[in-house]
Amino acid sequence: MASSARIAGSALRRARCSHAPIHRVARLHPAIQARWTGTTSATSEPHQPDAQGGVEGKTASSKTVKFTTESYPQLKRNPNFADLSPDHVKYFKELLGSESAVIDGVTADVAEDLEPFNSDWMRKFRGHTKLVLKPGSTEEVSKILKYCNDNSLAVVPQGGNTGLVGGSVPVFDEIVLNMSRMNKIRSFDETSGILVADAGVILEVADNFLQDKGYVFPLDLGAKGSCHIGGNVATNAGGLRLLRYGSLHGTVLGLEAVLPDGTVFDDLSKLRKNNTGYDLKQLLIGGEGTLGVITAVSIMCPQQSPAVNVAYFGLESYEKCQQAFREARGQLSEILSAFELMDGRSQKIMQKAVDKKLPLEGEYPFYCLIETKGSNSDHDSDKLSSFLEHVMGEEIVQDGVLAQDQTQVAELWSCREGITECLGHWGGVYKYDLSIPLNELYQLVDDTRERLTKAGLVGDTEEHPVVDVVGYGHMGDGNLHLNVPTRSFDKRVEKELEPFVYEWVAKRNGSISAEHGLGVTKKPYIGYSRSETMVNLMKQIKDLFDPKGIMNPYKYI
């Protein structure tokens, strides 16, 4: 990256005078960050399966996927649920009419056709479903659920099946309610930017539709080519635009859904303001399909930002990173769209694992990546260079580079987004997706490293199972990815990590699942992030909406 604008002290000042090296990167495709993920995922951290269930590594690509019932033997089928019968299947076939809307493994042998609906993309979860239904309308969803509720048949709503916690595939023989046929954009208001679309619309399809009209979807993530907007809302996906556009709790204006008894939850408001009663749709946002099936979404979409700039810099401490973030919020303010943290160890590992040349020549204990998005390239470049001049002048930042074109933008982003892949280089990786108050965010990485080192587990040689302990993440959102790359499977590592990590996070009132949700994986650990009172209230809400418990059972809470 020799030609990118290096911005050490005086060089930057010279650059400012001539207005040349500070180059703008205009009309960058917003999906460019996603390019580096290399696979589909429901989050902006596509390679982050949780450590639960053992170390994840090369074995994950083997051909047969273990049944979830084998990995989680403590899960028992709810005996209140009925077994699927040919009569049930007959009802569904008559209801949905078309042959292609029903994959029937009850009266026929179609195991192979069922497999993609039974397993997740990580090949970590696998269910035993015998029936996949693909409704084409809200009315059909309603009739299906009413029938299932009346007949005690359990159901798993399934969008793009790109989740990371096993939430979108069955555990036992739950019916899969696949939403892919409900894929119409219902309306778009070009003045207000409010989009109404079926739950089964693929995120990228919605985003492309909007981009043609000068807007963007307020959410972006690696799995955009497969995930459904209904699934995004059901899992309250965070993604790459959260720092700028906020969470779905603020941008989703209305939902249409079907409750377990077939009732249509008709709250598809297209209004920014509506203070008439409890905002019940919020329960479905992040409810992971346990209260009902989202069938349509109304969402407020922001205008496109034609100007995109990316800078990468080295800092000498985590305190400096916090200072830099404060300055970025102040000076870049309305155009700041990402503030990412990478520790020096994660960058070094990337260098070692894939022989990557890093953007900066010196070595620093911390690196940050800043992205700005705005409506005016000149203004944004000007703001960014003032900011960089300030943070370098004040020695908050030690050295930095600024991307000059789209290739360099992608190159800088790859230093952040390529980490996950490189960490698997030695074998498996223990991974945690956590929210931690900003002032203590990185402390967990140091504490974990110290703990594993004291236990004699970390080192450069083969007898040490742990290669290193690294941290990186969406610093702007307070979201840390703690990662422990390993050479070999060693039970002692997991024992040192858990419950240590969860307890550490709980003590700081952090979250054990920042953006990935609970699903099967994190269900047992909710108590680390929510009090008994809150969990009990949640259970009462679940019972109120779904007294028979047919919706997405064995998961969530």
Added chain:
Amino acid sequence: MASSARIAGSALRRARCSHAPIHRVARLHPAIQARWTGTTSATSEPHQPDAQGGVEGKTASSKTVKFTTESYPQLKRNPNFADLSPDHVKYFKELLGSESAVIDGVTADVAEDLEPFNSDWMRKFRGHTKLVLKPGSTEEVSKILKYCNDNSLAVVPQGGNTGLVGGSVPVFDEIVLNMSRMNKIRSFDETSGILVADAGVILEVADNFLQDKGYVFPLDLGAKGSCHIGGNVATNAGGLRLLRYGSLHGTVLGLEAVLPDGTVFDDLSKLRKNNTGYDLKQLLIGGEGTLGVITAVSIMCPQQSPAVNVAYFGLESYEKCQQAFREARGQLSEILSAFELMDGRSQKIMQKAVDKKLPLEGEYPFYCLIETKGSNSDHDSDKLSSFLEHVMGEEIVQDGVLAQDQTQVAELWSCREGITECLGHWGGVYKYDLSIPLNELYQLVDDTRERLTKAGLVGDTEEHPVVDVVGYGHMGDGNLHLNVPTRSFDKRVEKELEPFVYEWVAKRNGSISAEHGLGVTKKPYIGYSRSETMVNLMKQIKDLFDPKGIMNPYKYI
């Protein structure tokens, strides 16, 4: 306003070359818009009592306030609630210790001391409470509610008592739980901008605290000097910053509250991301104190914007207003902080009523006011002048002015914020706070005017009760204020207006209460904005949280 920069076609282009007349307005105090409201209120529309309960006018300033039980004779006291006894009072006095924390009208005659807690600031609602409690801690709130629930005593949570729909005062003899003693800022993180504060902190106190640190509260409204942040959250206040910072459903990160049975709802998260279970706090946001009492709020605060610009312009049709809004969203994008609509009639009435000189010389059927807030004055002025050049060049806008200093900023804002006061000039005003899809937003004003005109009610002479039918509002939020100023009370007017207005709004899936909430006033009309299914679900939620119905009874749903 002769010296403000007039921006007609070629003049603007000249101005652009010299970069002189397009002047920036820096470091404007964010409360400046509120200056023009002239009184306290829980919303950005302080003079907007609903039309329900008869026309509001000069009589509102009379000395005695009618009891709510007289204005709403259909409300009957719930016979399940106990009558307050001296024993109850003794318990509360012992619990709260201090004399000043209890105003006891049960064993003493303190009617005058109770009056401010029994009546609202509009002098429209008045209750019969005999007891006001001022807890000093969450624990005290918990003990009070547990006792009330055990003894079937009804309770009204009260913040700054600045609401517009009678939600914060008792109807019968409910105990007032006044939150003013819980007024501490608990913590502020200068890096993340996350504030945690007691519910009874006054909005302005919180905002001033934040401004000293370079941040602002993400909500601003006319009543900021009196209203509590707990009340703001409980009523999901909209206010003046919604277009820019979004709703409280997105910015509130955590809540602490006490449920009717005394249970402490401990969800005071300081995290931007936390996907661990149902987001229950959302039910309390806008729940108007019917599910529990909010005792503390955790909220994400944006950085201050030092640069503020305001422009005012005339347009020839509502279609052009929509076009201008689209262009403003596109070109001003990240710095657009307000887009307000005023029809020509509202501006003319203002001219007539208070002999106000309007900023533009010509007359236009529509006017818009745009405000930008950003981190860099030069950039913002540049963006705004490009925008104005474009919309004038394309003849989207006919004429316009741009404020040159703080006085002119206030002067332009007064053309929007002064309307409400002027409309009362002839007597009373029927007022509606509505959300309507943007493309049809103004049509309601024309349809209502046509209807009243056909009925022979509108005219310039004394025999016509209606002066005019006008519309204005937060166009950027899709929020219309339909106003019907009248000379005299005439039953025919109300008959023509209702249920016509509500039905018109319901047909377009609008909201009959955009930001003011339901309270006592709108309770009977929720069916116009929510389906029976949704209202039934809400009632189930209410029963789940508050089976005895002691929290803020006779209101909401």
